[in-house]
Every structure is written in structure tokens, then in C-alpha cells.
Amino acid sequence: MTQPVPLIAGNWKMNGLAAAMDEARAVAAGLGATPARVAICPPATLVERLARALAGGAVLVGGQDCHPKASGAFTGDVAAEMLADAGASLVIVGHSERRAGYGETDAVVADKARAALRAGLEPIVCVGETLAEREGGRALAVVSEQARGSLPAKLAGRDFCVAYEPVWAIGTGLTPTTPQIEEVHTAIRAVLVEMFGETGRRAPILYGGSVKPANAAEILHAAEVGGALVGGASLKAEDFLGIIRGV
Ligand code: PGA
Numbered sequence: 001m002t003q004p005v006p007l008i009a010g011n012w013k014m015n016g017l018a019a020a021m022d023e024a025r026a027v028a029a030g031l032g033a034t035p036a037r038v039a040i041c042p043p044a045t046l047v048e049r050l051a052r053a054l055a056g057g058a059v060l061v062g063g064q065d066c067h068p069k070a071s072g073a074f075t076g077d078v079a080a081e082m083l084a085d086a087g088a089s090l091v092i093v094g095h096s097e098r099r100a101g102y103g104e105t106d107a108v109v110a111d112k113a114r115a116a117l118r119a120g121l122e123p124i125v126c127v128g129e130t131l132a133e134r135e136g137g138r139a140l141a142v143v144s145e146q147a148r149g150s151l152p153a154k155l156a157g158r159d160f161c162v163a164y165e166p167v168w169a170i171g172t173g174l175t176p177t178t179p180q181i182e183e184v185h186t187a188i189r190a191v192l193v194e195m196f197g198e199t200g201r202r203a204p205i206l207y208g209g210s211v212k213p214a215n216a217a218e219i220l221h222a223a224e225v226g227g228a229l230v231g232g233a234s235l236k237a238e239d240f241l242g243i244i245r246g247v
Contacts, residue, residue, distance in 0.1 A: 091122075
């Protein structure tokens, strides 16, 4: 069975002015010979500048969200085609901050994943349970249902990733135990194989939520973990490189 190439993606969220480009350049300069693919998803305002600054190097640039439509009267939104035009090659869809803050349903997330494919971007589709759902013993059911609803059939044969990000682990310093991560990733893998066959066996399943240099190696070597989606610790090149070294 071919092992998926691990992906370490940094999600800068709503952080980053022009000066932050230096951190991205430092990541590119410090990468060395890593077996991982590495991506930075800056705010939309920096996608083009970052793509230009990193052109020709190993660090990919991604968007943090996209609108389902290619163009139109959607004030403030960014189309997947615009991200691709600006030099992005990936896009995060369905991040829990978008699901919670903007009411994005699984159906909307699936539309966004379709938009990413239409524009030639690789979608990183996020799923994850809340603390109440985990404490209620429903983590596996919630995450499996989100995956089924958020992954469009069109992903078959295409490159995509799923990111498991427990909502309670994002930005909190809390992480699930390694067995808990493996249990959820194994459940997601089963859904992927059921939905997409061979494509589903290959797609990396990233873990996200308080990944730091200190816990990266253990998390990244857990069963069915195919990389990481990193928020806070991706803002500093030294921390992000420390995580990449954990692959
Ligand atoms: P964090 O965020 O690494 O700051 O916990 C992860 C994410 O939201 O993708």
C-alpha cells in the first residue's frame, strides 16, 4: 500500500501583515530535507505576495476558506478561483471557526470542497467534535457524520486531505491522547475507504489542535495520522520548523 506523503499545513487565521512574510521565508529557508509537504495558509490579503515570495521553493501556499461560487455578488467573499489565480494550491474548508462563527453546515462545506476542485485546488476538509460531544461519548459518530456530509463524491480520484480538529483542542493547549487520536483517525479512514475506495485509502488525515514542537513527533507517528494542521505554532518559523522536524 502506498503511504500518503504527510502534509504539515500552517493556518495563520486572521494574523499576518507584510512583516509576517519574513517568518514564511524563514520556514522555506530552514526546511532542509523533509519527507513532508509543507504549506502555509495566510490570510487572503497575503496569498499572492506569499506565493510570489515562495515561488520555486518547497513551501506551498493555501487559502483558509473559499466561497462555493466562482464569482458574483458576494461582498467580502473570496472564490477558489481567486485563490488559485493568486498562486494558492490548497484551501482549508469547514474549519470549526467557520462552522461555529458563520453557520457553515456539512452541505456548505461540501460545496466549498467542490469549488476547490473546480478551481484546481486541493481541499483540506476539517471535521471535529465539541467538548460536549466528546463527553457525551459521541465523538466518533459526530466526526464520521461530518466527514460523510462534508466530502463530496467528486473527490474520488482527486487529491484531498481531511483534518481532524477537536474543537476543544484548538488554541487551548489541550490535546487528545494518542489512542484517542488514533481511534478517530481510524474511524475517518473507514469512512474514506467506504466512500472513495482506493482514493480514500491514500488521502492524508491530518490532526489539528494545539500541535507544538514538543508534541508533534508523538502525534505525527500515531496510526493513521498523515500530517498536521497547525494554528498558533505556525506563526513563528522556529516553532513551525520544530513541528515539521517531527515528521
Ligand atoms: P491551534 O489551531 O494549533 O492554534 O490549536 C489549529 C487550527 O485551528 O487549525
